[in-house]
Amino acid sequence: MWHDVRLLNGIANVLLTLFVVTVLAGCFLWFAQQPFFTLTVIQVQEAEGKTLKHVNALTVRGVALPRIKGNFFTVDLDAVREAFKAVPWVREATVRRKWPNGLVVAIEEHKPLGTWGEDGRLLSIKGDVFTANLAEAEEEVNLLRFYGPEGSEKEVVMRYEELKRGFAVIRLEPVLLELSERYAWRTTLNNGMTVRFGREEGRISMREQMGRLLAVYPRLAAQVKNGIRGIDLRYPNGLALRADGMVPDIGGQ
Structure with missing residues (x-):
């Protein structure tokens, strides 16, 4: 084997490639953990063609933000989306990264149609059952009753x-x-x-x-x-x- 020049060159190239990949990965991990990429800006906006009536900064800070982990590179966007869907009135949320330390979250709210059942839940115009403040819903529409x-x-x-x-x-x-x-x-x-x-x-x-x-x-x-x-x-x-x-x-x- 030691006299096979082609084989030795191949092994050397593989080892060199592994070394370069390891160094680059280490550099990226070091770079990605820098404080510069800590999430400090989360921009909440209405989805295209929608309006926000009920979602506010207070509920976002209390419900969604504590569930968001990681920085610009490591944050799980699906987890962020689910965190915002846990906010009252949020029907859907789409999330994207914003360089270098931010997220942009576009929200679609539920539009109430009436109450569902006897436990105070609301029914939306799209047939989604959700939990929110009934008084807020009544300010928006005369609630019907559905069972x-x-x-x-x-x-x-x-x-x-x-x-x-x-x-x-x-x-x-x-x-x-x-x-x-x-x-x-x-x-x-x-x-x-x-x-x-x-x-x-x-x-x-x-x-x-x-x-x-x-x-x-x-x-x-x-x-x-x-x-x-x-x-x-x-x-x-x-x-x-x-x-x-x-x-x-x-x-x-």
């Missing part, structure tokens, strides 16, 4: 939007929407009337039920002088009407 099994939040919001468009035809609007554990739908409108749709299955869809209701509601409202308290659409060819002092069935095709 449903865990995991059904996005479906409930989608259904609310459909019902909102449908009831707008008769100048009414849902203020409560509930999906039961048996997946039966019930809504309460802003005039106090309750509408039961039941489970959406078989040959009767919720859209068909809405169409049947919208077709007869003006006539029903005109005939029932005391006001309609509830309508039950869980019938294949008709509906049940509930009003003060009467509980008639109204059928028909």
